[in-house]
Amino acid sequence: MKITYRAGAIGRTGKGDYGHGLDVAFQIPPNTIEGLSDVQFISIADSDPEGLQAAGERMGVETRYLDYREMLEKENLDLVSVGPRWIDCHAEMVIACANAGVKGILCEKPFARTLAEADAMMEACNRNGVKVAVAHRRACAYEQHAKRLVDEGAIGEVQVLRGHGKADHRSGAMDLMVLGTHMLDSIRYFAGADVAWAHGHVTQDGKEVTLADIREGDEAVGLLAGNGLAAYYVFENGITAHYESYRGKPSGNHTSSRWFGFEVHGTEGIISLRNSPSGEMYLYPHGLWIPGEAEWEHILLDEWEKHPDGTPRSGQEQMHLSNQMIVKELIQAIEEDRDVVAVSSGADAHAALEMIMAVHESQRLKTRVSFPLKNRENPYEVWRSGTGAL
Secondary structure, three states: OOOOEEEEEEEEOOOOEOOOOOOOOOOOOOOOOOOOOOEEEEEEEEOOHHHHHHHHHHHOOOOEEOOHHHHHHHHOOOEEEEOOOOOOOHHHHHHHHHHHOOOEEEEOOOOOOOHHHHHHHHHHHHHOOOEEEEOOOOOOHHHHHHHHHHHOOOOOOEEEEEEEOOOOOOOOHHHHHHOHHHHHHHHHHHHOOOEEEEEEEEEEOOEEOOHHHOEEOHHHOOEEOOOEEEEEEEEOOOOEEEEEEOOOOOOHHHHHHHHOEEEEEEOOOEEEEEOOOOOEEEEEOOOOOOOOOOOOEEEOOHHHHEOOOOOEOOHHHHHHHHHHHHHHHHHHHHHHOOOOOOOOEHHHHHHHHHHHHHHHHHHHHOOOEEOOOOOOOOHHHHHHHOOOOO
16 A cells, blocks of 8 residues: 655745755656655745745645744655755755654755765764655666666776766866766766775866865855866775866857766776766777777667657656656655665765865865765865865
């Protein structure tokens, strides 16, 4: 017998809104994805009165709150989506949900501003037995298919992974924080291990970052620096990974999105995954790409590209399908009393954030850094305050 879950959403109009469709993630249209238990969307919270009214009308709910704490106190919710893209509110919202007795949280990425915040969020969720899923884009049919191929040995032994940011106006630190979190989560997923150590190099207009380059990041991410960066990761199983984000000249959003992706290099082949979250997948039949040696095979998955009736899915529909994959896994984790594993969990998002912070901590210390990082605060806050030497 299916269980009915009471669900709600937290947004913040004008300050992160509802992320990438996290307001409607718990609304399940027919013929979208099978295997979901019944979810009853109960209420919505938004501190902006006009935004709250618009969201309530969009969601078709009359139970609306300007204070999400009041909603948590009164509505006895089982599932809550923490939707704002701006992350200065994530820690307090997730901790409040955990302490209010919800069973599962769907959180927008990035997970938190600092490792200290992420530590507190996971401590509250673990203490209260709350399952956490994060809206990273490994919840995509192409990434899931590629992971199965890798696990089956289709490209031989994995040796190295290479990721790239969008190379748009957010290049460097901002790109790494708000979009690189997707790539680093996926890279860790495909590597199949935790990071042992990392080294980062951060630049501003091609020169080493200085105190003068530290600034407040957009979207309330906290202090950051640099419009270019490169990172090198060594995993505990010996696999290595690279990530870079430099200012490029992509023409239009589509081209920019196609820059955004990563490659899995094996001894017998290469898989390229691009254009998250819609997804593109390519397969190369040799472990090293050599121009003219062979052609890349473009992999198309009908179940992702098309509706059951054969009509094409829009990018927005693929986004919603991705969110529903996350919701399905979150509910199954609750019902089976296990960790979230098929998509990105809170622990996975915590690990991706540590990979991000390692780049800046390595630059601050001018050396490689071991995991777990000793510094749990923003590296640029530490540098600017003078409590840690460069």
